[in-house]
Amino acid sequence: MTQHITFTRRRLGTAALAGATLIGAPLPLRQAAAQAPANLKVGLLLPTSGLQAQIGQACRRGADVANDVFADMKMAVRLDIANYDTESKPDVARTQAEKAIDAGANMLVGAFDSGQTIAIAQVAEQRGVPLIVNIAAAPQITEQGYKFVVRNFPTAPMLITGALALHKEIFKASGKTPKTAVLMSVNDTFGTSMINGIKALFPKLDMPYEIVDTISYDPAAKDLSVEVGKAKATKADMLMPVSRLNDAKLIVQEMVKQRWEPMAVMNPGAPGLYEQDFLKTMGKYGDFMISNVPWLDPKSTMTQALDKRHAAKFANDQLDINGGFTFEGMLVAAQAWLAAKSTKADALMDALRKTRIDQHVIIGGPIQFDAKGQNVNIKAAAVENLKRKPTVVMPLESAAAPLVFPMPGWNDKRRT
Amino acid sequence: MTADFLLSLAQAVTKGLLTGMVYGLMALGLSVIFGVMRVVNFAHGEMMVVGMYLAWMGFEYLGLSPLLSLPVIAAIFFAAGYALQRGLISPFIGRPEHQQFLLLLAVAILLVNAALAIAGPDSRGVQLDSQFDSYELGPLVFDAVRLHAALAAVAIAGLLWLFFTRTRTGKSIRAAADNHMGALVVGLDVRRLYAFTFGVGAACVGAAGALMITIIPVTPFLAGEYTLLAFVIVIVGGLGSMTGALMGGLLIGVSEAVAGLVVQPSLKSMFSFGLLILILLLRPQGLFGKSSS
Numbered sequence A: 001m002t003q004h005i006t007f008t009r010r011r012l013g014t015a016a017l018a019g020a021t022l023i024g025a026p027l028p029l030r031q032a033a034a035q036a037p038a039n040l041k042v043g044l045l046l047p048t049s050g051l052q053a054q055i056g057q058a059c060r061r062g063a064d065v066a067n068d069v070f071a072d073m074k075m076a077v078r079l080d081i082a083n084y085d086t087e088s089k090p091d092v093a094r095t096q097a098e099k100a101i102d103a104g105a106n107m108l109v110g111a112f113d114s115g116q117t118i119a120i121a122q123v124a125e126q127r128g129v130p131l132i133v134n135i136a137a138a139p140q141i142t143e144q145g146y147k148f149v150v151r152n153f154p155t156a157p158m159l160i161t162g163a164l165a166l167h168k169e170i171f172k173a174s175g176k177t178p179k180t181a182v183l184m185s186v187n188d189t190f191g192t193s194m195i196n197g198i199k200a201l202f203p204k205l206d207m208p209y210e211i212v213d214t215i216s217y218d219p220a221a222k223d224l225s226v227e228v229g230k231a232k233a234t235k236a237d238m239l240m241p242v243s244r245l246n247d248a249k250l251i252v253q254e255m256v257k258q259r260w261e262p263m264a265v266m267n268p269g270a271p272g273l274y275e276q277d278f279l280k281t282m283g284k285y286g287d288f289m290i291s292n293v294p295w296l297d298p299k300s301t302m303t304q305a306l307d308k309r310h311a312a313k314f315a316n317d318q319l320d321i322n323g324g325f326t327f328e329g330m331l332v333a334a335q336a337w338l339a340a341k342s343t344k345a346d347a348l349m350d351a352l353r354k355t356r357i358d359q360h361v362i363i364g365g366p367i368q369f370d371a372k373g374q375n376v377n378i379k380a381a382a383v384e385n386l387k388r389k390p391t392v393v394m395p396l397e398s399a400a401a402p403l404v405f406p407m408p409g410w411n412d413k414r415r416t
Numbered sequence B: 001m002t003a004d005f006l007l008s009l010a011q012a013v014t015k016g017l018l019t020g021m022v023y024g025l026m027a028l029g030l031s032v033i034f035g036v037m038r039v040v041n042f043a044h045g046e047m048m049v050v051g052m053y054l055a056w057m058g059f060e061y062l063g064l065s066p067l068l069s070l071p072v073i074a075a076i077f078f079a080a081g082y083a084l085q086r087g088l089i090s091p092f093i094g095r096p097e098h099q100q101f102l103l104l105l106a107v108a109i110l111l112v113n114a115a116l117a118i119a120g121p122d123s124r125g126v127q128l129d130s131q132f133d134s135y136e137l138g139p140l141v142f143d144a145v146r147l148h149a150a151l152a153a154v155a156i157a158g159l160l161w162l163f164f165t166r167t168r169t170g171k172s173i174r175a176a177a178d179n180h181m182g183a184l185v186v187g188l189d190v191r192r193l194y195a196f197t198f199g200v201g202a203a204c205v206g207a208a209g210a211l212m213i214t215i216i217p218v219t220p221f222l223a224g225e226y227t228l229l230a231f232v233i234v235i236v237g238g239l240g241s242m243t244g245a246l247m248g249g250l251l252i253g254v255s256e257a258v259a260g261l262v263v264q265p266s267l268k269s270m271f272s273f274g275l276l277i278l279i280l281l282l283r284p285q286g287l288f289g290k291s292s293s
Helices: A009-024 A027-035 A053-064 A066-072 A090-102 A114-127 A156-174 A189-205 A225-233 A245-257 A276-286 A301-313 A321-340 A345-353 B003-037 B044-062 B066-092 B097-119 B144-166 B168-178 B180-185 B190-212 B222-237 B242-262 B265-282
Strands: A040-046 A079-085 A107-110 A131-133 A149-151 A180-186 A210-217 A238-242 A290-293 A381-386 A389-394 B134-137 B140-143
Touching: A040 A053, A040 A090, A040 A321, A053 A066, A053 A079, A053 A276, A053 A301, A053 A321, A066 A079, A066 A301, A066 A321, A079 A090, A079 A321, A090 A107, A090 A114, A107 A114, A107 A321, A114 A131, A114 A149, A114 A189, A131 A321, A156 A189, A156 A290, A156 A381, A156 A389, A180 A189, A180 A225, A189 A210, A189 A238, A210 A225, A225 A245, A225 B003, A225 B242, A238 A245, A245 A276, A301 A321, A321 A345, B003 B044, B003 B140, B003 B144, B003 B168, B003 B190, B003 B222, B003 B242, B044 B066, B044 B097, B044 B190, B044 B222, B066 B097, B066 B144, B066 B190, B097 B222, B134 B144, B140 B144, B144 B168, B144 B190, B144 B242, B168 B180, B168 B190, B180 B190, B222 B242, B222 B265, B242 B265
Parallel strands: A040 A079, A040 A107, A107 A131, A131 A149, A180 A210, A180 A238
Antiparallel strands: A290 A381, A381 A389, B134 B140
16 A cells, blocks of 8 residues: 655744754753653553442542652652543443553553452453552452462452451450450442352361351441341440441441440451541541551651652542552552563563562552452551541551450540 | 330331331322322322422521421422412313323323433432430330421321311312212312312322431432332222322331241332232222222
């Protein structure tokens, strides 16, 4: 096929203008134009609206300060981050992943929720674009033999094993052990994975308490009074919620109203209880609840840099693990790009497989991915809400405050 | 059955009754409009959601408790309902039902998208001190917010009953509903009465929205659920019957609460729809409805 090129006066004028601009430009600018590599384009997919909006926005804040923290840490790297809202829906997550790739994203990072992440992982695999999972615990994400997916977050069994081990440490340290517990769980992909994991792991872990009931509910539930009433009727010593944010608020609100005061509200590795919006809305009633989850390492230089930048840019918002893990997603992307020296998917994936990042922000060993793309070096911490702030109380070597256990009653003087 | 279970059951029934009263008030608007004008308001849930948003805005921007903003919201809804009926719905009265259906469906889509455009998709709720309060009566615990909302709903339903039975306008509306031609013959301004009725129905749903925001947060996507819920309630109670709407609300509220306790909370809606099918099979006109034959 022959291609005819018409050389018009207008085209000649444009070419002449471009040539004159380049010739007229100062020498350093000409060198920059010739040498500057294109930035790595990262498509960040998060639920910044809908049911999970507040958590999605907390995640995004971690990414928003990533380039500044890289600069503070003297990392010669800058990412072009484009944000895509999944609206808390897996079908929208899939469409947005397609859109991000069509817009030229070299890597994807996301998406907080397991259901949405699974939808994105399928797109990433089909289109051959690396996906770094920031937060999502469903085991199948790294069990399906995907070649373009890595996860820097524990799987549900990892979360449960770590959390239940901490339960034992807490009982030992306080000298008080509940005899019964009731599980309340959201029935989405994450919740189902957690419940299945608990059922499978519980008999093997020799826990000192018995789970007397498991109560599941819809993630979009607007009223959990019946569910909490049912949990109260079990007379369990401890409530173990596998929740998100809004449902965690509904549960605690109902517990106060129904005057149910168990020995502890302690999750087996789930969000909800430590979120900023939870602490703000629940006030004194949110204190003394314990989350057993991966947490930010306050002793890490990078965590301190992240905290400083986050506080400067978002004075009214607290840095939590949502921001921490999303920041680490960006860190993993940046390190892979530095190592690959290319934006090609295969080179980036190769670099991701060989990743070893010693300096990062979440408690645990270096960020490394196993053959399935899973980082197995993340550790859990027991984080208790004390004076409206999530505070590490276990393991003892990382504790920032002493543990308070059992939980004081709703009208106890320690709640101020 | 153990004493613990019986106590839980009593607690669930109490909670169901309190929620059911607000449901009843919401469905009352739908039933009043249909009972008088024979127009089915398919934008009912959407109107309720708008009421919830207005109460949220009053709280967020003016610091007004939803219970205090309720009369203002009801007045706004009355005026909007009156204008909507005179300007838009009136020409459709007497037209084929599918045209009325499409018109109100279009209104519903406009309302929900306007809410989405103005307030966004995030859930919006009010934070009241009373949301953590409860009252004790023997072994029973009453949720303070639900109790306040239920009492307000009962008061509004009582006022509505007084309006329809004690005032000249109320009696005229009932006359027009019973015999349209007769009302015209005796010189009643039926068009105005219809607009007034739509305004009253809209005020009921606006008030229900102001009460509901104290119990649950609002998103635009709730609208469809509420339209469906209102239909289930009025069909169970009897379309066009005020008593039926209130009793239907109580029945659905209690059945959901008890089903949540006895079976599985996530299956509670299944029982409302099971009840609906049962009523449609055994008593198609609803518990308090009049048989068309």
